[in-house]
């Protein structure tokens with residue numbers, strides 16, 4: 001992979017390297033940032049699996065992208081589905097996996113539990129991706145310099161630390177608090193995964209990205225769940241007026257997935273002062289997201305909860 005932008009020129013989709021023959025999985029690729037990410041990577045020649053929970057939406061998205069996109073069912077909120085997906089994908093692609101993009105997510109929804117008994121935001125945004133990545137590690141390390149990109153958020157800064165005493169929010173639940181925790185978990189996961197890959201001498205890297213504020217379905221999901229039409233209309237209005245496009249929001253993910261020479265555990269976001277919009281650049285993260293003791297503890301808890309043990 002050797003595509004970069006000239007010094008001082010913004011990095012755009014035009015800087016994507018040629019990806020013919022590369023295999024990519026994008027979770028939550030039927031809409032928003034995942035769709036734009038998958039479309040751009042397929043446009044650069046990659047074979048892209050759209051990992052989606054709704055096959056009708058997934059097949060519609062694959063048709064819109066073209067013949068290099070294929071939909072495959074993955075519900076991150078069900079461990080059985082994660083196992084089924086990983087096994088099916090690995091059997092169909094014995095050569096290995098070049099890029100895994102952990103993108104799917106839900107935001108600030110009322111408290112619900114998954115069939116595995118986990119709080120839904122932690123389950124979807126972190127635990128499902130933790131299990132998926134662990135099951136796909138053999139496929140990833142089979143390809144030198146493969147990448148794992150996990151999509152976090154500015155909202156990770158809302159979580160001062162992981163609340164290990166009440167990870168599932170059974171004692172006290174706040175919709176935004178749980179979202180912030182899950183996005184902090186994305187960064188702690190990336191840091192500990194990179195540490196383990198480095199220790200074991202693999203060239204595979206784990207990196208993270210965030211899209212700033214981008215107009216997608218994400219902001220309206222909670223309002224729809226509450227049946228609050230007025231709130232939904234407001235999120236639509238704010239998206240139209242303030243947010244950047246989903247295409248712009250996908251650029252940090254695309255940069256993290258392909259830009260040459262970025263170190264493991266990099267974090268990529270938009271370039272404006274508040275990181276809400278703009279072209280991709282390396283960005284900082286909260287002190288809590290750099291706390292390796294917390295990262296190791298989250299790793300252990302995630303292994304226990306998912307039952308997925310990494311070969312690292």
Ligand SMILES: NC(=O)c1ccc[n+]([C@@H]2O[C@H](COP(=O)([O-])OP(=O)(O)OC[C@H]3O[C@@H](n4cnc5c(N)ncnc54)[C@H](OP(=O)(O)O)[C@@H]3O)[C@@H](O)[C@H]2O)c1
Nearest residue numbers: 028031032033075076077103104105153213214216217218
């Ligand atoms: N948009 C922003 O401003 C923003 C800001 C910061 C971070 N992010 C992050 O960006 C990522 C992508 O979100 P987006 O903005 O593109 O929103 P989106 O358009 O709502 O896309 C989210 C995707 O995740 C999928 N998904 C949800 N639950 C799933 C599950 N259990 N299993 C499999 N897929 C599931 C959705 O599928 P369905 O269509 O079936 O629901 C959808 O395809 C998320 O991780 C989000 O936290 C977004």
